Amino acid sequence: MPISTKIMERPEAVETSYLRAALKGMKITLKHMLNPKKVTQQYPEVETRLHPRWRGTHRMEVHADGRPKCVACGLCPTVCPANCIRLVGGEDDQGNRYPVVYEIDEFRCIFCGMCQEVCPVEAIHVGQDFENAEYTRERFVYDLDRLMNQDHPTTLLWDPADPLSE
């Protein structure tokens, strides 16, 4: 039987003075004080390194001519668990579909990344960024221009160039 039961032994309650117990603990903590390894991140001064798979503020990919890659297929508003994407699709004179309105409410968004997972043309992405504080609630609703002008790198979670996660 590979799984066995182990009865935990209880040390006898010894009468020690609390001072000795405290000193013993002190010894271990002092050892740590001399340890040169630093663990505290000096965050605002030293920038944190995010992992390439970080799911953060969105970014919309653009074509070379500056149009958004989105084809207004409507998959991301459907899949979004937080219902925070507003999309109004339209068609230009060549019959190409494009988003007339595309807004993401970053305040409601839970950064699950499902929008990127389902987008068939790899237009909407979650990105490696988390510093998106604002002073008013309205500013959190990112419109298409703002999404296209984000310049942080996008997440590599569903990167087609990375065969492991495909």
Next chain:
Amino acid sequence: MTTQRTIELPQPNMESGNMLVNIGPQHPATHGVLRLLCELDGETVIKIDPDIGYLHSSFEKLGEYRTWNQIIPLTDRMDYLAPLMYNCVYVMAVEKLMGLEVTERCKIVRVLCMEMERIFSHLLWLGTTAIDVGAFTPFLYAFQERERIYKLHEAFTGARITTSATRVGGMMADLPEGWTDQLKDFVYTFPDTLDEIENLLTRNGIHLGRTQGIGCIPADEAINAGFTGPNLRASGVDYDLRKDRPYYDYESYEFDVPVGTKGDCYDRYLVRMEEMRQSLKILDQALARLPDGRINVDDPRVSLPSKTDCMNDMESMIHHFKIVTEGIRVPPGDCYFAVEGSKGELGMYVVSDGGEKPIRWRVRPPSFVNLSVLPQLAEGHQVSDLIMINASLDIVLGEIDR
């Protein structure tokens, strides 16, 4: 027709000259947004009424308006101390209902995730409980180690707590390169920290004095109360779902199930400390077994086609649209699936009518059951012991209130 109902909170009997003290809801020692209405006679606890619901987010009801995959982000917000574990259990329940067999690699990856979460959750418990008895140092050491698991979360899923990492039929993505080495490094170096914390606490006179003989619950009462997990095992019952109702080949791993003898706070401490070591053992074995191959099942009912296929091939594109817009269809029926969670038996019950959404989704919450015993355990103890007992039960309010 709606009827109005007033909910009356129990009022302690004040005529005896006892005092009513309100601990929480915003109190660090209640480990969440929990309000304890205590009737005190001096320092002695006469009666306690835990008042819950401050974190109520109606996850279960919300789930009835979400498709099967959209529920996954809800599950990790329930127990933010072991998010991946909740992600896994939920999809395992849905897969059981669908009769879906996941790939071997996926199984092992989920075992890795679940054991990692056990350590993750126990570490938080260890740190905060130590603080409650006045030992601040273990908290810092425990959180340094937790930070490493946060990093592993981040590397794997892209988020530190809100992982949402599973999908019905697999995971959201495969493990990134180098992840297993990082985990191996953790498995080999973590025991050092554990030894150090044990040095600080296990034989420390102050800690012994604060925990031994406090909040005892004998085995039969613990079973009657519905205790599961480390709390039950501390009372001497060797009930562990990994052993007694194995899933994901747990029966083939070699590990010990630690049990206590007395069922007091100290036993609960000992059992959890040993469980972390045993989890490391399982992690080590699982890492050695991790096979190559696909992580997601190749089943047209659940798996999205790859993006490359999607862009080049009309069939795949239509398939992709169908799965995303219609959601996964789960055959009618109901099913219950439980695993040994970090806090006890963690079960998910899902009912489907064949549609793209569950008609009922219910969680069997270990913390909720554990908390229900608090009044019985703390009666007659001092206020400071009440804090210790509450901490030793290891509750998480997100899951209690749901």
